[in-house]
Amino acid sequence: MRWAPSGVTAPGRAVLAAGMALAVAVVLSGCAILSTGQESSEAAGRRACGILPGGPDAASRWADLDAPLLRESLSAEGFTVDIRLVPAAEYSSAADDLLSGGCRVLLLTDQDGAGEPVALRAADRGVPVLAYDRPVTAADAAVGFDAGAIGSLAATALTDALTAAEVDPATAVIVTAPGDPSDPRSAEFTRGATETLEAAGAAPSRSLAGVWDEFRTGISFARALSALDGEIDAVWAADDANAAGAIDVLADSGAEGVIVVGQGASLTGLRNILLGRQTATxxxxxxxxxxxxxxxxxxxxxxxxxxxxxxxxxxxxxxxxQPQIVGVDQVADVVADGGVTVGELCAGDVADACARHGLG
Known part of the structure; x- marks a missing residue:
């Protein structure tokens, strides 16, 4: 299933501003979830349940950002909140426990296909399911970032940077570093990027094997760079880790002025942007x-x-x-949002770059 909505326009600040205004309006309206008189069914009547990725292999964002922010936001809407962070193998037991206690709504992030059986179980109990961040078959609704738009936005940043450097995108030597093709989001990232590159008359000179791995991307990129005799203008990477793999190879080869665009606004990506090693994320x-x-x-x-x-x-x-593009001038916005701390960002060899850009 594509994580690609029909009728969703390309991202822009106007769209983002409108979405934020709508969210604020809803919060300020003070909508009540329950009518008065339903106080007797407190557990099921006010309980918002959630299952997010957890365990040692899960990204830190789920525990550090999503779970606490969801608890806060749902509580503000009048729910009591029970969110579990568990590995895919424990989705079934977590769902049984949550649903047996009564849920008014279930927020569910898929992990290795474990989401669909949970959604079907919730449907059997009459509990609506909201797919959060990733699609879940049998969900009643879904919320998340359009992966195709993310890939497109990154590719637009790349072609804009090429044009600014007076390099014609149609003749530029571009290497793409996609993510693991088994990940539906990866396919959408690549689709969005490919369509945007094609619209600009650009085409990859080399496309690496798709992985979510900095080290393996670096190995593949080194081979591609050698095959291109070191001639390269730009790299599109499906995430900042893949971008970092290419960046390390470029640094070792002595290449300069290569445009590199990633995705994720990770700590590594933001540090590389401040150091001038990465163009945008x-x-x-x-x-x-x-x-x-x-x-x-x-x-x-x-x-x-x-x-x-x-x-x-x-x-x-x-x-x-809607996603946002971040170049060197927007890194401070990510810090202000709490995506990273100044202490993390400006440690070590990035301290001077942070000072130049008013950080730290």
Whole structure:
């Protein structure tokens, strides 16, 4: 299933501003989830449940950002909140425990296909399911960032940088470093980037084997660079780790002025941007995704369909949260949002670069 809504326009600041204004309006309206008189069914009537990726192999964002922000935002909407962070193998038991206690709505992030059986179990109990950040078959609605738009935004940043450097995108030597093709989001990142590059008349000179791995990307990129006799203008990478793999090889080869665009606004990516080793990254603010999820959860808890004209390929209503491009001048915005701390960002050899850009 594509994480690609129909009728969703390319990201822009105007769209993002409109989405933020809508989220604020909903919060300020003080909508009640329950009517008065339902106080006797406190457990099921006010309980928002959630299952997010957890365990040693899960990204830190789920425990550090998504879970606490979701608890805060859902609580502000009048829910009592029970969110579990568990590995895919424990999704089934976590769902049994949550659903047996009563849930008004279930927020669910898929992990290795474990989400669909949980969604079907919730449907059997009449509990609406909101797919959070990733698509889940059988969900009642979905909220997340449009992966195709993320890939497109990164490719636009790349072609814009080429043009600014007076390099014609149509003749530029570009290497792409996609993610693991088994990940549906990876395929969408690549699709969005490819369509945007083609629209600019650009085409990859080399496309590496898709992985989510800095080291393996570096090995593949070194081979590609050698095959190109060291001639390269730009790198599009599906995430900042893959970008870092290419960046290390470029540094070892002595190449200069190569445009590198990644995705994720990771600590590594932001540090590379400040050091001038990476041109840009795509930032997906978790706080905006959380606010959109809380609004959608309120609607589902009332038995309503969330207000959106967009849908996934299977018809699931989709609330698209818009990504943002981050270059050196926008790194401070990520810090202000709490995506990274100044202490983490400006440690070691990045301290001088932080000082030059008013950080630290």
């Amino acid at each position: 795509v930032y997906t603010p978790v706080a905006l995704e959380v606010d959109a999820a809380a609004e959608a959860a309120v609607a589902l808890a009332r038995g309503e369909e969330p207000a959106t004209a967009a849908a996934l390929d299977d018809g699931t209503p989709f609330i698209a949260v």
